[in-house]
Amino acid sequence: MQRFILSSLIIAIIAITGCKKDNYKPPTSILQGQVSYQGQPIGLRSNGVQLELWQHGFEVFSKIPVYIAQDGTFSASLFDGDYKLVLLRGNGPWINSADSMDVKVNGNTTVDVTVTPYFLIKDAAIGQSGTNVNASFTLQQVNTSLPLEAVRIYLGATTVVDQVNSVASVEKAAADIPNIGQPIQLTVNIPSSLSSKGYLFARIGVKTAGVAELLYTMPQKIELK
Amino acid sequence: MLLGITLLLAGACKKDWLERQSRTILLEEQAWNDPKQVVALLANFYDRLPVQTGLQDINNTGADGRIAQWRDMANFDDAMWSGQSNEDGRNNIAAYGFDNWRLWNYSLIRDINLALENMMLYGTKLSDAQKTQFSAELRFLRAYDYFELVKRMGGVPLITKQLIYDYSGNASALQFPRAKESEVYDFIASEMDAIKNELGNDGSVSRANRYTAMALKSRAMLYAGSLAKYNNLMAAPITTPGGEVGIPAGRANEYYTKSLEASKEIINSGVYTLYRANPDPGENFYEAITAKSGNREVIFVKDFLTPQKRHWFSYDNIVRGIREDNLGSSSISPSLNLVESYEYLDGTPGALKIRTADNSDFIYYDNPQDIFANKDARLYGTIVYPGANFKGLPVGIQAGVMAWNTATNSYTVVEGSDLNTTYTDGKLLTGSSGPHRSIQEVSNTGFYLRKYIDSRARTSTRGVQSDVWWVWFRLGEIYLNAAEAAFELGQTGEALTYINAIRDRAGFGPNSLTTLTTDRIRNERRAELAFEDHRLWDLKRWRIADRVWNGNVSNPNAMIYALYPYRVVRPGDAARNGKYVFVKMIAPRFRSPRFFQLGNYYSSIDQQVLNNNPKLVKNPFH
Numbered sequence: 112m113q114r115f116i117l118s119s120l121i122i123a124i125i126a127i128t129g130c131k132k133d134n135y136k137p138p139t140s141i142l143q144g145q146v147s148y149q150g151q152p153i154g155l156r157s158n159g160v161q162l163e164l165w166q167h168g169f170e171v172f173s174k175i176p177v178y179i180a181q182d183g184t185f186s187a188s189l190f191d192g193d194y195k196l197v198l199l200r201g202n203g204p205w206i207n208s209a210d211s212m213d214v215k216v217n218g219n220t221t222v223d224v225t226v227t228p229y230f231l232i233k234d235a236a237i238g239q240s241g242t243n244v245n246a247s248f249t250l251q252q253v254n255t256s257l258p259l260e261a262v263r264i265y266l267g268a269t270t271v272v273d274q275v276n277s278v279a280s281v282e283k284a285a286a287d288i289p290n291i292g293q294p295i296q297l298t299v300n301i302p303s304s305l306s307s308k309g310y311l312f313a314r315i316g317v318k319t320a321g322v323a324e325l326l327y328t329m330p331q332k333i334e335l336k
Numbered sequence: 337m338l339l340g341i342t343l344l345l346a347g348a349c350k351k352d353w354l355e356r357q358s359r360t361i362l363l364e365e366q367a368w369n370d371p372k373q374v375v376a377l378l379a380n381f382y383d384r385l386p387v388q389t390g391l392q393d394i395n396n397t398g399a400d401g402r403i404a405q406w407r408d409m410a411n412f413d414d415a416m417w418s419g420q421s422n423e424d425g426r427n428n429i430a431a432y433g434f435d436n437w438r439l440w441n442y443s444l445i446r447d448i449n450l451a452l453e454n455m456m457l458y459g460t461k462l463s464d465a466q467k468t469q470f471s472a473e474l475r476f477l478r479a480y481d482y483f484e485l486v487k488r489m490g491g492v493p494l495i496t497k498q499l500i501y502d503y504s505g506n507a508s509a510l511q512f513p514r515a516k517e518s519e520v521y522d523f524i525a526s527e528m529d530a531i532k533n534e535l536g537n538d539g540s541v542s543r544a545n546r547y548t549a550m551a552l553k554s555r556a557m558l559y560a561g562s563l564a565k566y567n568n569l570m571a572a573p574i575t576t577p578g579g580e581v582g583i584p585a586g587r588a589n590e591y592y593t594k595s596l597e598a599s600k601e602i603i604n605s606g607v608y609t610l611y612r613a614n615p616d617p618g619e620n621f622y623e624a625i626t627a628k629s630g631n632r633e634v635i636f637v638k639d640f641l642t643p644q645k646r647h648w649f650s651y652d653n654i655v656r657g658i659r660e661d662n663l664g665s666s667s668i669s670p671s672l673n674l675v676e677s678y679e680y681l682d683g684t685p686g687a688l689k690i691r692t693a694d695n696s697d698f699i700y701y702d703n704p705q706d707i708f709a710n711k712d713a714r715l716y717g718t719i720v721y722p723g724a725n726f727k728g729l730p731v732g733i734q735a736g737v738m739a740w741n742t743a744t745n746s747y748t749v750v751e752g753s754d755l756n757t758t759y760t761d762g763k764l765l766t767g768s769s770g771p772h773r774s775i776q777e778v779s780n781t782g783f784y785l786r787k788y789i790d791s792r793a794r795t796s797t798r799g800v801q802s803d804v805w806w807v808w809f810r811l812g813e814i815y816l817n818a819a820e821a822a823f824e825l826g827q828t829g830e831a832l833t834y835i836n837a838i839r840d841r842a843g844f845g846p847n848s849l850t851t852l853t854t855d856r857i858r859n860e861r862r863a864e865l866a867f868e869d870h871r872l873w874d875l876k877r878w879r880i881a882d883r884v885w886n887g888n889v890s891n892p893n894a895m896i897y898a899l900y901p902y903r904v905v906r907p908g909d910a911a912r913n914g915k916y917v918f919v920k921m922i923a924p925r926f927r928s929p930r931f932f933q934l935g936n937y938y939s940s941i942d943q944q945v946l947n948n949n950p951k952l953v954k955n956p957f958h
Binding site: 158172173174199200201202257258260274275277278279280285320321322323 | 430431570571572573574886887888889890928929931933934935943944947954956957958
């Protein structure tokens with residue numbers, strides 16, 4: 112028994128001390144940036160759109176996914192080194208780019224990713240009107256390679272509002288929009304769960320056919336009267 | 337003397353001392369010259385055919401290609417998870433992962449290719465007839481696996497012979513690009529046509545015969561036809577430049593025609609008939625899937641046998657109130673969404689009548705089961721609903737009571753904190769089977785599974801378990817395949833014949849439909865084939881999954897609904913007191929709407945596989 116205790120003690124000591132030495136330190140460098148078009152940040156779904164980071168030269172070759180926040184910013188904790196930054200195809204509401212960006216991470220690094228969206232939402236005005244929320248905006252078609260699928264308005268109780276996180280939404284399909292150049296109106300009824308809170312957050316999104324994610328305006332807080 | 341003995345011993349041992357045959361390893365010559373050994377090997381390959389749901393819990397896609405995850409039945413819109421709370425993630429899937437439903441089981445393909453070649457090389461004692469039949473069976477298994485691969489991944493490399501590495505340091509001869517999606521479907525069709533007359537196994541449901549081959553062709557060609565048609569109807573079709581994903585629209589009619597021909601070959605053969613042994617249409621539908629004797633409807637099954645090969649599906653999914661073990665039960669809870677997809681027998685849509693037309697009051701029912709009266713009998717055969725029986729026992733589904741409060745002139749909802757509780761009036765509060773909002777292993781939706789649950793005694797115990805078989809193909813599906821293909825080809829009259837035959841068996845009476853729409857056919861498939869591993873693949877090939885499951889909480893198709901029955905306590909109102917009312921709600925344990933993105937139409941290829949073979953292209957959106 113004594114021998115057993117002694118030997119297990121020795122094993123335990125080895126096990127405890129063994130871990131110490133060869134463990135890696137956690138990554139300390141921060142890579143951060145923003146996805147933008149002509150200097151304007153792109154509004155997205157929270158945790159919806161992904162950037163991929165790849166690093167060559169190691170035995171394990173698999174992507175590091177970096178999710179973009181809904182205001183177009185992203186950040187990742189990394190080891191210093193050379194990375195390739197790739198936009199996941201068909202994922203974000205912009206034109207696919209086959210080129211990867213070389214990113215050299217050395218300490219805290221900032222990188223800006225410029226993309227060309229299919230559509231932009233311009234002159235968005237969202238306001239309360241009785242029991243409804245009215246939105247008015249115009250679409251700007253930046254690239255004509257893919258058609259419009261729909262425009263939608265989303266209402267939510269928190270600043271995180273999008274296709275997945277919303278309490279109410281209304282859609283206008285492309286077929287109901289005869290002229291993209293003209294201002295578009297959307298009206299959505301305020302659900303009781305929001306009207307009792309006294310405020311809500313609203314966002315307009317534009318869906319391009321054949322692209323998974325929508326492009327959104329930044330969430331707007333509306334105090335209910 | 338001593339020398340003599342030593343010599344004798346040494347001499348005696350000499351001959352085969354070092355050349356004995358192993359008792360534990362079979363040599364190629366032994367394996368391929370004994371029909372019993374070949375059949376044993378075939379049994380291994382049959383057992384390894386993948387299925388997304390199935391009745392088992394196997395996930396071994398890497399090592400030998402097996403997959404069967406019955407729990408995945410709770411991941412879509414026909415059901416949710418009500419079992420152990422550590423699997424509650426199935427009710428809270430923020431979005432389906434791009435790696436969901438991934439399969440890359442070339443381990444099975446390789447073993448089959450190896451078997452095909454080695455049998456020809458070593459099988460000198462097998463007769464030519466035996467070799468032909470075994471080869472045909474192996475080719476059926478290989479084609480079936482390619483169908484499982486193509487419906488998940490799109491076009492995959494078509495490997496039909498064993499690949500041998502030459503140790504040259506250069507593996508590029510072993511790296512094959514992906515075939516076109518259409519080429520894989522064409523391969524399946526041509527293989528089935530080539531082997532259908534060589535398969536033998538007439539009358540077998542667990543080994544492939546010519547009708548099994550035609551059933552696979554019927555389903556595969558239907559998938560190919562709808563991919564060709566509906567993918568190209570999307571605003572932006574999902575394709576890759578090399579055709580690994582995406583079939584030209586012009587081929588739709590050709591595929592539908594092939595599917596219809598294959599279906600008709602089965603239907604017109606007279607070998608199979610729709611199961612109608614039980615005069616009660618609901619019980620009959622349950623037996624059509626589970627009855628093993630006298631069942632001429634099933635075409636191909638994965639059979640189980642007590643006591644050698646059994647599964648836990650009944651233990652995990654039996655109705656809570658009549659479970660025979662002290663744990664388990666209730667895991668897969670059918671949704672109200674599915675229940676309401678079963679039409680009324682007069683052909684009207686299946687939404688249940690819960691409130692009066694002006695929404696001012698509940699509708700009061702004498703018995704809980706009365707709300708399900710005059711429904712498609714397949715509802716009874718698929719789902720245990722409040723007031724129904726299972727194993728001849730009442731199941732006790734009641735959420736609580738609605739007690740009338742005279743002070744406020746409204747009902748107070750009272751629900752028990754436990755099952756089998758009694759209300760202050762001495763009568764039942766919450767039933768032995770719930771539903772309950774939070775207790776695990778109690779239905780959260782108010783419904784339980786009947787299909788595939790064993791009705792025999794003690795089969796829901798861990799000691800005995802169940803040997804209900806898994807149905808790969810049955811005539812009911814072939815009728816629906818034929819109806820859909822005929823309808824797409826413009827032969828509506830013929831399509832109506834097939835669909836009315838199915839509906840007649842479900843209790844609608846003969847010729848219940850005179851017109852047909854795409855939505856009707858789709859709903860018919862949902863009703864008939866629920867929990868038989870069709871829903872996901874059907875929504876994918878119709879290219880509507882991203883709209884039905886769009887991740888939006890205000891979309892009723894993406895949410896899972898529950899129906900809670902309450903007993904009314906309203907003394908002094910004889911018209912209402914003691915009656916039953918129903919409340920429809922989003923299931924309390926359901927958190928996150930189903931969210932299927934464009935990138936889910938084809939599963940992603942594992943990065944390790946892509947790294948090993950630079951000729952592979954990724955699927956769209958990945």
